[in-house]
Amino acid sequence: MRRFLVAIAAAGLVIAPLLMAPPAWAVDGAPINVNVNMARILRINAAAATVIVGNPGIADVTIQDPQTLILTGKSYGQTNLIVLDAAGNPIADTLIEVIQMQAGLTTVYQGQSRTTLSCAPICQDTITMGDDPNFSGRAMASSQIVSNMGN
Known part of the structure; x- marks a missing residue:
């Protein structure tokens, strides 16, 4: 019985990160907006190991710490952002829109x-x-x- 409980607990530790909700900015399907030459902080619910930007000429993303990403707008346009955990499982897949700040x-x-x-x-x-x-x-x-x- 004890081995059975340990096995269930271990399985829960493996499965739990996969069941975590995606980050709030990735849920509604709306693109993440960032201004050209500006940075934005993105918080995620699971530890990121890899970030992929579809077109690095439009935006750049770096991992500040496992649950904090820094998004920087480089040029006008749209691209996508994919965030993977250490096992290669997707945490987020969302659209990024880089726009020009108009104020001033x-x-x-x-x-x-x-x-x-x-x-x-x-x-x-x-x-x-x-x-x-x-x-x-x-x-x-x-x-x-x-x-x-x-x-």
Whole structure:
């Protein structure tokens, strides 16, 4: 009888993680939204061992600790996120949508040339896909200079 109870308890330890509910952000089927160049924390109910992003050019996910993932938006678009446990069993499979934050942005059109500024509270150049390449290049060079000064 004792061996039987130990066997049932052991089976429960193996099966229990498989029966755990998926994380709240994966239940309703709605995509997880994250802004371009921003990060978001995702908490999960089971320990993640592997994360897979369908298109790593759109988003990146890292495992902060076994139950905390960091999602970073890299470029506009949609992709999917699959989270697996150590045994390779799926914990979550959900859609990710990377969007552009609109608050505080001002778009300036000069003919067919477009530039984007972040105006909160003062206007500064912002690198945005679709902007004039010369403007974006100057903005990137400027940010590189500032970054190098901090090192």
